[in-house]
Amino acid sequence: MQDRYYSFEFFPPKTAEGAEKLRNTRAQLAPLNPKYISVTFGAGGTTQQGTLDAVLEIQREGIEAAPHLSCVGSSRESIRAILQQYRDGGIRHIVALRGDMPSGMGEIGEFRYANELVEFIRAETGDWFQIEVAAYPEYHPQARSPRHDLENFVRKVKAGANSAITQYFFNADAYFRFLDDARAMGVDVPIVPGIMPITNYSQLMRFSEMCGAEVPRWVAKRLEGFGDDRESIRAFGLDVVTALCERLLAGGVPGLHFYTLNAAGATKAIWQRLKL
Numbered sequence: 001m002q003d004r005y006y007s008f009e010f011f012p013p014k015t016a017e018g019a020e021k022l023r024n025t026r027a028q029l030a031p032l033n034p035k036y037i038s039v040t041f042g043a044g045g046t047t048q049q050g051t052l053d054a055v056l057e058i059q060r061e062g063i064e065a066a067p068h069l070s071c072v073g074s075s076r077e078s079i080r081a082i083l084q085q086y087r088d089g090g091i092r093h094i095v096a097l098r099g100d101m102p103s104g105m106g107e108i109g110e111f112r113y114a115n116e117l118v119e120f121i122r123a124e125t126g127d128w129f130q131i132e133v134a135a136y137p138e139y140h141p142q143a144r145s146p147r148h149d150l151e152n153f154v155r156k157v158k159a160g161a162n163s164a165i166t167q168y169f170f171n172a173d174a175y176f177r178f179l180d181d182a183r184a185m186g187v188d189v190p191i192v193p194g195i196m197p198i199t200n201y202s203q204l205m206r207f208s209e210m211c212g213a214e215v216p217r218w219v220a221k222r223l224e225g226f227g228d229d230r231e232s233i234r235a236f237g238l239d240v241v242t243a244l245c246e247r248l249l250a251g252g253v254p255g256l257h258f259y260t261l262n263a264a265g266a267t268k269a270i271w272q273r274l275k276l
């Protein structure tokens with residue numbers, strides 16, 4: 001089996017203060033030796049410059065950087081130009097997504113789904129980029145059916161993805177079942193679980209509602225019960241997410257991708273507990 005690998009995800013900072021905070025977070029996480037750091041991209045191109053600046057800075061620090069790129073609302077020409085900027089900057093790893101159109105923002109654009117973006121990247125740039133795509137063990141919130149969602153995932157991988165990162169989840173069975181189903185449909189690329197540390201109850205519930213990740217009732221109830229006691233939320237969250245990672249690692253996952261939300265503390269704490 002290939003060695004396990006770990007990666008961290010950041011979002012592009014909006015202010016000089018945010019950029020400084022992110023540098024600090026990176027300095028704390030770099031010693032954990034991630035295979036790469038990815039940086040999100042606001043759908044419709046809203047963070048285009050911020051994503052580019054962040055990945056170039058990360059590469060300069062000697063860590064492989066992978067920008068996310070979403071295609072909804074974009075033209076072929078604009079995606080071509082972004083890909084060229086990344087190539088010029090020596091970036092060779094990309095996370096290809098459809099994205100979600102912010103409400104009230106413009107036209108759907110020239111791409112409808114992520115598989116079309118993957119195809120386009122391969123047609124334009126050959127093997128230059130390692131391409132990651134998104135996977136949804138609990139299914140995408142707009143999926144017509146679990147089967148249809150899986151077929152769409154398979155299509156996206158077959159269009160040329162090298163690996164996949166999952167939406168976060170707290171139920172390991174959903175991941176292992178998804179993996180078995182994808183393997184049975186001929187997908188053999190690594191499918192790396194996305195890990196969301198728990199540090200804030202209301203934010204977690206809001207995110208999970210939007211992206212269709214299930215927070216088990218007992219976890220939600222316990223977190224809610226802590227009220228404003230942030231220490232207890234963090235301690236309990238650490239127990240829950242560490243136990244999840246332990247199960248995933250014991251089940252042979254190819255790696256873990258941490259949604260850091262630009263903070264080092266929770267990810268580092270899980271890391272130390274896991275003795276990685």
Ligand code: FAD
Nearest residue numbers: 040041043068097098099113114134140142143149152167
């Ligand atoms: P797709 O794979 O295109 O799927 C979207 C929906 O369409 C699914 O319901 C699928 O079943 C259906 N579908 C797919 N292909 C077809 C087809 N050919 N015909 C009919 N139906 C189809 N969002 C951002 O804006 N910026 C980011 O940086 C970002 N990073 C992310 C990173 C990860 C690891 C993950 C898991 C998600 C990320 N997202 C990001 C969120 C993502 O953009 C949304 O979940 C979005 O709604 C779907 O993107 P996708 O690439 O998975 O879409």
